[in-house]
Amino acid sequence: MHPSRFSASRRQLLRAGTLTPAGLTLACLGVSAAEPFPSRTIRIIVPFTPGGGTDVVGRTLLVGMQAALGQALIIDNKPGAGTVIGTDIVAKAPADGYTLLMTTSAIAINDSLVKKLPYDTQKDITEVALICTGPNVLVTRAGSPYQSVADVIAAAKAAPGKLTYASSGNGSAVHLAGELFKNMARVDIAHVPYRGAGPAYNDLIGGQVDLLFGTAGGVAKLVAGGKMLPIGITSARRSAAYKDVPTIAETLPGYEADVWYALFAPAGTPPAVIATLNAALRKAAETPAYRDRLANEGLTVAAGTPEQMTRLMRAEEARWRKVVVDGKVTID
Template sequence: MIRKPTVLNLAQLVLRSWLFGLFLFATSAGAQEFPTQPITLLLPYPPGGSADFLARPMMAELQKKFGQPVVIEYKAGAGGTIATNALAHAKPDGYTVLMVLSAHAINPALYPSLPYDTMKDFAPVSLVARLPLLLVVKPSLPVHTVSELVAYAKANPGKLSYGSAGNGNTSHLSSEMFQKATDTKMVHVPYKGSGPVVVALLGGDIDLMFDSFSTSYPQVQNGKFRPIAVASAKRSALLPDTPTIAETVPDFVIDGWYGIIAPAGTPKPIIDKLNQTFNEVANIPSVKAQLNASGYDIVASTPEAFAKTIEKDLITWRKAVKESGAKIE
């Protein structure tokens, strides 16, 4: 027997529809008004690093677009996982976002257990930029090419030291992969971000490093660092005479990226507004020109495209970590 809906059932359906419509209206209205208070941009590394270099030229324009202060909060350490965990526990209202680097997709393969789920606990907002890694050495090291570096490392096993922006960072994993690909052995010295590791190489505390173009390029220009090669698929327009590593070590290519994520559950209209604003700001001619001059390639994307980038890199880096034998020390 088929029962006809009772008056109570019909009333419940009407009430649910009304409540759902009210929710959609409130969400849409909230997104139109957003933001009505300051926005916090978390950075997973200390001041002076590549994430900082990318965020700072955008700050004034972001504040103009949002009509609210945008405050940078540095939460360095543990390969970016401290800041990422903080975001996972932030209120999903769009007022706290995080700039993530490629390490965001590397960490699940490196850390035995993370206090968050990389895919489920976050809402991708936008890919912002790509930036090649630069292999640099201190000027006193008697090597000028990848071949010479490999030969020197093999003749002095375990004596060369390389710095990284932290355990599990792209600079760490790149160095591990380089050793694996060239059958060399060097000593790892981790720091809390690109800024401190740059200072260490300037002071001669380490011999070499893979570092983001933005933080090492100025030191190359003033003769403090010697560039050996770039880890990208093609040479950099800023250093056209510096070869790629792949020209000596076939298929050795490391792609670094930067993007914005929010806590999972952040309303879609707010995600879309954040996406639109970050994209617009990154592509303002003056901002873009300044970032391009530091080696950044602006590649703003949709939230969906950024999600696919993260998902793809989770697979790529898991394989790279396994093959390289890289471990958190």
């Protein structure tokens, strides 16, 4: 082709907006301008230390998601500041679907509990899907004098401020479960936050703290091994996985503080990428093996659409804002 005729043709294509210079080069090479998703490893930020309920939920789920996506997914634990550190990493990550957040209802709680978040929950993070829901569990160590919720309330009223309860961190769902308990029972129990569930479990077993609010999945093995004694479930109804454990509401009517787990991405992630991730998550979560695994931990699969998760987030933010305000809950 004559150089001037080629140049004119190229200018016409560019003027028509049908081909960019980069696109022309790729087209000449027979390469698509759009990179298929996913084409490399996806990193899942978990804002907790290893060994907690999020690990139980996440690591098995990721096996199924890897199979559905055809790419590796890795968990990267980034604990600290009541899940804020890990959440902030995702909020500031490129919106390309390769850095995601797997967290709990702590993300909705922190929206009102933490006064100066380094990110805007509504503007910087977008929902991929709800994964599952389940109760938290109030536990003591084996041999504890507190064998029931009534024992705890009586001891707390007899000696205000003497009892201690551990949680996996400030702003976590289990922290607020404890604060709601204190508020409704009108007792003073000192909160001892940890940098993750594992250290909190160790100190409860070792006798450094009296009580612990933990996730059903996180404490399951320790309960089964006899190292922890469950004395109350935070759900409105008893759990099949803890069928002999009464609900806290049976002693404290109206009490309910379940936890949920969900997957999030940076705001601005393309809708097609969100849809791909959502489809892979739902496929992995709805397998009988995964449902059975979660059921053994006291959890129920509840995977849905991104839009359903967004509605849940807004409702949960409003719900826990009321708990924070009414209970005058603050963190250091």
